[in-house]
Amino acid sequence: MRYxxxxxxxxxxxxxxxxFSTKADVAPVNNQLYIKECGSCHFPYQAGLLPANAWNKxxxxxxxxxNSDASLSPENFQTISxxxxxxxxxxxxxxxxxxxxxxxxxxxxxxxxxxxxPYMIKKHREIRKDxxxxxxxxxxxxxxxxxxTADKGNYxxxxxKIPNFGKWED
Numbered sequence: 001m002r003y004x005x006x007x008x009x010x011x012x013x014x015x016x017x018x019x020f021s022t023k024a025d026v027a028p029v030n031n032q033l034y035i036k037e038c039g040s041c042h043f044p045y046q047a048g049l050l051p052a053n054a055w056n057k058x059x060x061x062x063x064x065x066x067n068s069d070a071s072l073s074p075e076n077f078q079t080i081s082x083x084x085x086x087x088x089x090x091x092x093x094x095x096x097x098x099x100x101x102x103x104x105x106x107x108x109x110x111x112x113x114x115x116x117x118p119y120m121i122k123k124h125r126e127i128r129k130d131x132x133x134x135x136x137x138x139x140x141x142x143x144x145x146x147x148x149t150a151d152k153g154n155y156x157x158x159x160x161k162i163p164n165f166g167k168w169e170d
Contacts (some may be wrong), residue, residue: 029045052084
């Protein structure tokens with residue numbers, strides 16, 4: 001009987017890293033202003049996909065945000081900056097992907113984007129370039145093109161479906 005108490009703990013440990021966990025890989029986006037402002041042009045990336053120094057670098061150059069002017073009002077800038085910093089990867093280390101992104105960076109490394117972090121480069125190294133650059137995907141920046149549950153903060157391999165290729169099997 002006493003072993004039944006430990007069974008749920010053991011099972012959560014056993015399945016935590018292989019896609020059976022119900023916890024998201026990164027904390028889902030929960031800021032409506034961020035979704036409205038940033039999500040109006042692209043997928044509203046989870047703050048836990050970059051460390052604070054990278055978000056700060058990106059926010060400091062919104063007038064040239066990946067060749068677009070993404071300038072914000074001072075009030076919206078402050079609110080979104082605070083959200084990104086408060087929820088950045090190093091502050092969400094309990095989430096698997098946030099932890100691995102931070103762990104992949106060298107000391108003082110400030111990535112320019114999520115797709116340039118060593119962790120993301122490593123995770124996508126086996127995918128043929130033509131699958132990543134095809135019109136339906138466009139590049140690594142377009143998470144939702146292949147990660148069907150990315151909007152929920154779940155980037156599990158079991159939920160990957162690459163356009164014109166199908167389900168990803170590692």
